[in-house]
Amino acid sequence: MSSSAAVQPQMGKSPVSEISRRLRGGDEVAWLITLLFSISVLLVTALLVWELWVGSEPSRAKSGFSFLTSKLWNPVTDEFGAYPFIYGTIVTSVLALAIAVPTGVGAAIYLSELATGKWSDSLTFLVELLAAVPSVIFGLLAMFTLVPMMRETIGPAIKSVFGSLPLFSGPVYGVGYFTAGLVMAIMIFPYIISVSREALMSVPREQREAALALGATKWESTWQIVVPYARLGIIGSVFLAFARALGETMAVTMVIGNDPSVHASLFAPGYTIAAVIANEFTEATGKVYPAALVELGLVLFVLTFILNGLARLLILITTQKGSARA
Amino acid sequence: MTPARAHSAMPQTAMNTSPSEFNHPAQASAQVQTPPAKMRASNVSFHYGTFRALYDVTLEFPANKVTALIGPSGCGKSTFLRSLNRINETIRGARIEGEITLDGEDVLKMDVTGLRRRVGMVFQRPNPFPKSIFENVAYGVRVNGLASRSELPDIVEKSLRRAALWDEVRDKLHESAHALSGGQQQRLCIARGLAVEPEVLLLDEPCSALDPIATAKIEDLLVAIKDQCTIVIVTHNMQQAARVADNTGFFLLGRLIEHDRTDVIFKNPSKKETEDYITGRFG
Amino acid sequence: MTARNIYRKTLNNVMLSVTALCALVTVSTLFVVLAYLVYNGASSVNLDFFLKLPRATGETGGGMANAILGSAEIVGFATLIGVPIGFFTGVYLSEWGGQGVFSFIVRYMCDLLNGVPSIVIGIFAWTVIVRPMHHFSALAGGFALSLILIPITAKSTEQFLAEVPRALREGSLALGATKWRTIASVVVPAARKGIMTGIILGVARISGESAPLLFTSLNNEYWSSGLSEPTASLPYMIYTRAISPYDDWHRQTWAAGLVLLGLVLVANIAARLILTRGSSSARG
Numbered sequence: 028m029s030s031s032a033a034v035q036p037q038m039g040k041s042p043v044s045e046i047s048r049r050l051r052g053g054d055e056v057a058w059l060i061t062l063l064f065s066i067s068v069l070l071v072t073a074l075l076v077w078e079l080w081v082g083s084e085p086s087r088a089k090s091g092f093s094f095l096t097s098k099l100w101n102p103v104t105d106e107f108g109a110y111p112f113i114y115g116t117i118v119t120s121v122l123a124l125a126i127a128v129p130t131g132v133g134a135a136i137y138l139s140e141l142a143t144g145k146w147s148d149s150l151t152f153l154v155e156l157l158a159a160v161p162s163v164i165f166g167l168l169a170m171f172t173l174v175p176m177m178r179e180t181i182g183p184a185i186k187s188v189f190g191s192l193p194l195f196s197g198p199v200y201g202v203g204y205f206t207a208g209l210v211m212a213i214m215i216f217p218y219i220i221s222v223s224r225e226a227l228m229s230v231p232r233e234q235r236e237a238a239l240a241l242g243a244t245k246w247e248s249t250w251q252i253v254v255p256y257a258r259l260g261i262i263g264s265v266f267l268a269f270a271r272a273l274g275e276t277m278a279v280t281m282v283i284g285n286d287p288s289v290h291a292s293l294f295a296p297g298y299t300i301a302a303v304i305a306n307e308f309t310e311a312t313g314k315v316y317p318a319a320l321v322e323l324g325l326v327l328f329v330l331t332f333i334l335n336g337l338a339r340l341l342i343l344i345t346t347q348k349g350s351a352r353a
Numbered sequence: 354m355t356p357a358r359a360h361s362a363m364p365q366t367a368m369n370t371s372p373s374e375f376n377h378p379a380q381a382s383a384q385v386q387t388p389p390a391k392m393r394a395s396n397v398s399f400h401y402g403t404f405r406a407l408y409d410v411t412l413e414f415p416a417n418k419v420t421a422l423i424g425p426s427g428c429g430k431s432t433f434l435r436s437l438n439r440i441n442e443t444i445r446g447a448r449i450e451g452e453i454t455l456d457g458e459d460v461l462k463m464d465v466t467g468l469r470r471r472v473g474m475v476f477q478r479p480n481p482f483p484k485s486i487f488e489n490v491a492y493g494v495r496v497n498g499l500a501s502r503s504e505l506p507d508i509v510e511k512s513l514r515r516a517a518l519w520d521e522v523r524d525k526l527h528e529s530a531h532a533l534s535g536g537q538q539q540r541l542c543i544a545r546g547l548a549v550e551p552e553v554l555l556l557d558e559p560c561s562a563l564d565p566i567a568t569a570k571i572e573d574l575l576v577a578i579k580d581q582c583t584i585v586i587v588t589h590n591m592q593q594a595a596r597v598a599d600n601t602g603f604f605l606l607g608r609l610i611e612h613d614r615t616d617v618i619f620k621n622p623s624k625k626e627t628e629d630y631i632t633g634r635f636g
Numbered sequence: 637m638t639a640r641n642i643y644r645k646t647l648n649n650v651m652l653s654v655t656a657l658c659a660l661v662t663v664s665t666l667f668v669v670l671a672y673l674v675y676n677g678a679s680s681v682n683l684d685f686f687l688k689l690p691r692a693t694g695e696t697g698g699g700m701a702n703a704i705l706g707s708a709e710i711v712g713f714a715t716l717i718g719v720p721i722g723f724f725t726g727v728y729l730s731e732w733g734g735q736g737v738f739s740f741i742v743r744y745m746c747d748l749l750n751g752v753p754s755i756v757i758g759i760f761a762w763t764v765i766v767r768p769m770h771h772f773s774a775l776a777g778g779f780a781l782s783l784i785l786i787p788i789t790a791k792s793t794e795q796f797l798a799e800v801p802r803a804l805r806e807g808s809l810a811l812g813a814t815k816w817r818t819i820a821s822v823v824v825p826a827a828r829k830g831i832m833t834g835i836i837l838g839v840a841r842i843s844g845e846s847a848p849l850l851f852t853s854l855n856n857e858y859w860s861s862g863l864s865e866p867t868a869s870l871p872y873m874i875y876t877r878a879i880s881p882y883d884d885w886h887r888q889t890w891a892a893g894l895v896l897l898g899l900v901l902v903a904n905i906a907a908r909l910i911l912t913r914g915s916s917s918a919r920g
Contacts, residue, residue: 057816061728064721065742068786072745075752075760075783082763133658141652142659143445150663152908157666159837159904161844163871164893167878168672171886216662233480236440237542241493241549242470244648251496252482274753276847277875301755301847308759308851324759328752335751467641498640 076328083322085314094322100287100303102311107319109326111287115204115297116327119279120272122208122293123215128265130212131219132254135261138220139227140249151224158217166281169210174201174282177209182294197292202284205293210278215268222267226260226345227253263341270334274327276301300327391416391583392437392460392472392553397451399432401444406432409451410609412602414553419575419584421598421615423591425630429607430587431477434555437585438472439465455553470497473551473582477558479538481530481545486513486522489530489541493549508548515581516544517574536567540574547578554578556586560593572597591631595619603627673897677890685891690857690873696884700892702859703868706774709860710853710869711843713778718785718842719835725786726793726831731819743794750787757783758848766852774860774867777853781842788841792834796827833907840903844896846871870896 086094090107097108134154138147182199189195230253238248254261284296285306300323311317390413399407407429414420422430435441436449439460453460460468470493481489490509494500500508509526513519518540522533530541539559546554556575560568575584575597588594594601595615602612603626611624622628684699691698725742733739761780766772800823808818824831846869853867855876860867870892877889 053816054814057819058732061724061732064724065728067721068725068742068790069745071783072749078760078763130658130661133655134662137655137659141655150659153663153666156901156904159840159900160669161871161896161900163846163874164669164897167874167889167893168669170878172672213665220662231480233476233478234482236443237476237480237482239443240438240440240469240474241496241545242466243496244466244644246648246651247496256483270751274755276753276755281878301753304755304759305847305850321759324756328756331751331753332748335747339747
């Protein structure tokens, strides 16, 4: 900028008028303003990671890696083991995926392969609206409908068939891993459906036709050719949904049962990382207790960071491959 | 229809008695070709929604002959080809009228998967599945349950040999089909189609994405396999039609303008539109 | 037809029906949620709900006026911070950033921020605002929500700006307009409907968030006296009322849930309408 200002005067303009012309033209100013806002996004994100790291320092200094493996969570004696929360988070999320992946992929197949243009778009819009429903509303509904249903009908019904398995042993309280997983499943449907649908729709038409032309049925062509072709995108949607499930807070907090111990039975009450932060953060006193909760936040952040990264990578690969071939 | 096609009313009964026996004798050089028709289309019209793509096309495909369909792009030749195995049905809003028969049987009333097993197809761009070379060729056999597991390697080898690809891929059967060159991929797609032993093979501009050497290989192989199946090829390349086809049909604006022996079409067409197109005066 | 073919046909029909059933099940959950809220909450949505303060436990009646106003304050504050930052970041990424290293990092950080669980955002807002100020406040809640809004706005802004055709920019530049004038008077207006849609969706999303508010704006049973005070919000109110043992509070929470869901759905549908009408007029 300064060099051009130095050259310009030869054409009969003073440096001052040149700068004012540039300011009125404003390109550099506009560039600078937008750049500053971009930098602020960088800074705030970096600060977030930094605060989690620094905030968890007292807890990391006290417990080290045993924080992740210890089962004991006792704020009174200042002993903090995250294992019950990590266990609960993983169990509920995996359960949610076990329910939501088959159903969601099935729905995505219907929306991309069977439903016609407008009908498919309308249904997809409704699915996206489902994603807009606030978490606390799912929690509210689950507390008053799913929890009693689980206690009185669904739970006993499952127990009468599989009751001998340790997975379904013990009394059914209504609240617990199973209920939380079920609510999560409903909440992650939209992520699986809309991303999988995109991946399926980017499979070239010729792939379907090649299979049909060999005498495959519609289902055979879809399941053996189209779905494997889109598999990276579908797996990406699963990781994305997994990350969402891990960080899901309100609905889970309301139905998980808030019991910081490890149970084999899915009907038992448990706890998740997000739920314990939500319940105990404002009450945490002293030095180590809040730091332990911040460290739980750090664990959650790292888990979702890895899963989101994998998801984006996979989705990027499939959509680029699909569009390159289309 | 030209007078040379006037035998079209010949009885269908002889069809199922191995048509290849009719043709092996050197009567192919006879003045009028009279092999039985393997497939026949009568008054076929086709609509995409409100757009009419075909107008009353009547055409037949003699067994063990190569029939080429030529014409400028958008003339309906691909639509017609894709009606023969009803793959066009998968496009929304598609509607067909008229009658298509395979060995005298009504194609439009047939079980569609069975029809497509008997009438194979090779597409404009090579479209191998993202699987191994072996699995690509085996797919149609597996899905139709045509052979036991132990027979598969033999079938795959035989099909790859017929598609003149065996020598190039015999050492990498379990590598991804996407690692092959374009020409190899297209021959793989032909091998994949041949593996289910179709009675008719439809090819939709199979060489349009290939270089001249790969094209020559595919043309040679079409001539080599026609004793085993009836071939219909759509092409915008007139030299290609002249090289490989026994009969040629010329399409224009959704209508079949003329249909005759290839040498007649190219040397002595009876319609002015055909002549204009052959001599490059339009399109 | 052979037994195998009958089996294949049957499998085809069964599996295709199953996929339709999956779609039906997932879509119907939306209607179940909506119907249940209307059934339980509609009768409690009255003028009192919008105009009165909550009553103490045991007393019936009262409303959630403070929570409605509080939500508006917190979300409004979040929008005030989040939308400009997100918007200008999106403009930078689309118009100046290109494919350089810096814009790659910015995009990556936006994705990262977008993926951070909202409860972790709450922790962050607590450490940088609540702890130094020594008390909970609407400001802290708004700050937390703005962090959710920024990446949503930046991403949609960048995406819709990038879709503006080159010819439009070149037409303006060819007339001698500077780059920023071109952006301000041609590019952004051409993409305004898409950008608006992104902002509406983002604001609707943060309006329903409660996890980041748990230890930032907290709650308040009365009117809050300013942005630096603990402030009630609709989602938090739903949470505290739902886990309480009182029937009358449960009635209130159904009503609050219905109002909140209604607002969010209306915003989403409005955004959809703006976008579909916008894209058709932009192409035509």
